[in-house]
Amino acid sequence: MPALARAALPPGPSRIEIPERSSAAGILPLWLFRASGWVPGGRVLAVLHGAARDGDRYRDVWAPLAEAARALLVCPDFTRAGYPGEAYNEGRVQGPDPVFLALPRAVAAAREAAGDVGSRPFEAYGHSAGAQFLHRFLLLYGAPGAGRMVAANAGFYTMPTLDAAWPYGLGGVGDVAVMRSALTRPLTVLLGERDTDPNHRLLRRTSEAMAQGPHRFARGLAFFAAGRQAADSLGVRCAWNMAMVPGVAHSNAGMAPAAANVLWG
Numbered sequence: 670m671p672a673l674a675r676a677a678l679p680p681g682p683s684r685i686e687i688p689e690r691s692s693a694a695g696i697l698p699l700w701l702f703r704a705s706g707w708v709p710g711g712r713v714l715a716v717l718h719g720a721a722r723d724g725d726r727y728r729d730v731w732a733p734l735a736e737a738a739r740a741l742l743v744c745p746d747f748t749r750a751g752y753p754g755e756a757y758n759e760g761r762v763q764g765p766d767p768v769f770l771a772l773p774r775a776v777a778a779a780r781e782a783a784g785d786v787g788s789r790p791f792e793a794y795g796h797s798a799g800a801q802f803l804h805r806f807l808l809l810y811g812a813p814g815a816g817r818m819v820a821a822n823a824g825f826y827t828m829p830t831l832d833a834a835w836p837y838g839l840g841g842v843g844d845v846a847v848m849r850s851a852l853t854r855p856l857t858v859l860l861g862e863r864d865t866d867p868n869h870r871l872l873r874r875t876s877e878a879m880a881q882g883p884h885r886f887a888r889g890l891a892f893f894a895a896g897r898q899a900a901d902s903l904g905v906r907c908a909w910n911m912a913m914v915p916g917v918a919h920s921n922a923g924m925a926p927a928a929a930n931v932l933w934g
Contacts, residue, residue, distance in 0.1 A: 678783040680705045682732060684725075687778040691766040692751035699745055699779055700728040706739035709785035714792045714932065715776050715815075716744045717799030719921065720758070720871055727796070730922050734929040743779040743791075745772065747802075758801040759836050762809060769806040773814040790816030792932050796921040797822050797871075804892075805836070807851045809843060819931050821859040821924045822885050824871060825878040826892040829899040837877040845903075852900040857910045857931050860889040861917035861924060869919065885919065 678685075680703045689697035714735060718727045724746035735742040747757040752768060760768040776791045793815050795803035800823035806812050808827055827836050829848050834840045839848060866872070867883040882888040893911045900907035912931060917923035 678703050678779075680707075682728065685778070685782055687775065689751070689771050689774065691761070691768045691771045692748075693753065693756075694748065694751040697745055697751065697771060697775060698724070698748065699743060699775055700724045701744070701779055701782070702728055702732045702735050702742035703783060704736045704739045704741065706736075707741050707783075709780075709783065710787045710789060711785075712738055712740035712792065712933070713776060713780065713785075713789065714738075714740050714742050714794065715772060716742060717772075717793070717795035717802050718744065718746070719797035719799055722746065722748055722757070727799075727921060730925050731794075731929075734925060738929065738933045740933075741779065741783055741785070743776050745775045747771075758798040758805075760802070760805055760809075762805075762835065762842050767810075769802065769810055770813075772802075772806060776814060790814060792817045794819045794925075794928050794932065795821065795823075796924060797824060797919065801825070801827075804856065807854060807856060808839060808848055811847050811850055812854060815854075817855045817857075817932050819857045819859050819928045821921075821928055822861055822864050822919055823889065823892070824885060825873045825881055825888055826895075828881075828892065828895045830895070833877070837881075848899070849903045849905055852896060852903065853905055853908050855908050855910075856896075857912055857928075858889050858893045858896075859912050859914065859924060859928055859931065860886050861914050861919065862886065863916060863918040866918070 724744040728744040800820035864885040
């Protein structure tokens with residue numbers, strides 16, 4: 670690990686770079702914030718940015734919330750140079766180094782930089798493309814190391830079924846045992862009630878995505894319902910929850926306080 674990452678992480682905002690084998694650039698920048706009241710063994714939150722690849726802005730929005738919760742904030746920056754095209758939100762799962770597994774490595778590196786050698790589960794929040802990343806990390810790999818998770822305003826979803834091809838389902842890449850376990854994990858699908866623009870410039874409009882609904886709000890409802898249905902079919906209790914944020918459209922800043930309440934309230 671670079672010397673900077675090995676140095677003691679001070680309170681407040683900072684940035685480090687770590688080696689990362691899933692990145693075409695060979696590195697993964699981490700935008701960090703250490704609350705003044707955080708101590709090793711305390712809360713750790715991983716925040717996953719959207720398609721703009723702006724981890725620094727997500728860090729800055731979440732910093733006051735992390736300060737209030739006495740948390741260590743870890744915001745990986747999946748840059749376009751390291752993760753071109755759809756490599757970030759779709760994860761290159763059929764290659765030798767799937768992108769989704771970079772997240773627990775990033776959290777471990779941030780903890781090491783802060784002098785934390787504990788194994789407390791980290792919490793995770795993803796917005797938009799980050800929500801795509803997060804729910805796929807859960808459905809495909811079981812979200813190793815993660816505790817509570819909040820997926821907010823995803824543009825489209827991987828449904829919990831092996832009958833639909835990736836990335837709209839787990840067909841060809843998924844495992845029923847992992848999927849069954851994922852349905853019992855604490856995931857909250859968080860939806861902005863005004864995230865209903867069917868013509869948003871970043872909204873995917875393939876036939877498979879449109880079958881999930883005309884906009885993000887409808888697609889989130891469909892994903893949550895599919896999770897409940899899959900759990901019933903597999904004979905497990907679904908631990909997923911759904912929450913809605915009144916008056917908010919496609920905005921990380923608008924969703925973050927509600928997400929923090931889900932995670933830490």
